Amino acid sequence: MVLIIEDDARIRRVVNLTLSAEGMEVHEAATGEEGLALLGQRSFDVVLLDLMLPGRDGFDICREIRRTSEAPVIMVTARSDSHDVVAGLEAGADDYISKPFVAKELSARIRALLRRSAASPAQRNVIVGDLDIAPHNGLVLKAGVPLDLTKTEFRLLSELASTPGRVLSREELLERVWGYDYFGDIRLVDVHIRRLRKKVEIDPTNPAVVITVRGMGYRLGT
Structure with a gap:
């Protein structure tokens, strides 16, 4: 089930028709x-959120969604410069797409998010310092206390845990976590790594769990 939060009725109609034709249930x-009221009434699999909304903008709405929902958020923006994209991802969006977009590309991204939500990258627990990662039950404990990770943050950590010690490139992580590569943006990986580190590291500026390997990518600490 997909929720579209968009003030342009024409865009809502096109997206609704495209996704409905592919068998998705769409709410506008x-x-x-x-949008927040609808999210309070039912559970959605994906939220498509316009950045430039009347009243409270998409950044504010995304932060509010993140306080109450784990649904993946795709931010829709007419402003594709680095600052706005990164700000939207930092606000809690899982992905972004720029206007004007091709409806079929949007559909592909939504399906990729749905597929990865249903997949499990590993089945065994991995221990890193005081962190206990249990991909099979969707749980991460830090010093015995469950962490509040988004689905994307959990998936990212689980993929790193599935290959302990091995370096995964940004391109590999795009494919494994977001489910696509050729139209992906490696900024997605870097911003989500920063968000993840704020939750799993004792000192995010000196990471011991998610390690950067310069010129190669990221690996899990030991």
């Missing part, structure tokens, strides 16, 4: 407040 909201 013209403002951020309407």
Whole structure:
């Protein structure tokens, strides 16, 4: 089930028709407040969120969604410069797509998010310092306390845990976590790594769990 939060009725209609034709159940909201109200009433698999909304903008709405929902958020923006994209991802979006977009590409991204949500990258627990990663039951403990990770953050950590000691490139992580490569943006990986480190590291500026290997990618600490 997909929720579209978009003030342009024409875009809502095109996206609704495209996704409905592919068998997805679609609900619409013209403002951020309407979208939050719908999220409070039912559970959605994916939220498509316009950045430039009347009243509360998409950044604010995304932060609010993240406080109450684990649904993956795809941010839709007419502004594709680095600052706005990174700000949207930092606000909690899982992915972004720039206007104007091809409806079929959007559909592909949504399906990739749905597939990865259903997949499990590993079955055994991995221990890194005081972190206990249990991919099979969707749980990560830090010093025995469950961490509040988004689905993307959990998936990212689980993929690194599935190959302990091995360096995964940004391109590999795009394919494994987001389910696509050729139209992916490696900024997705870097921003989510920063967000993940804030939750799993004792000192995010000196990471011991998610290690950067310069010029190669990321690996899990030992």
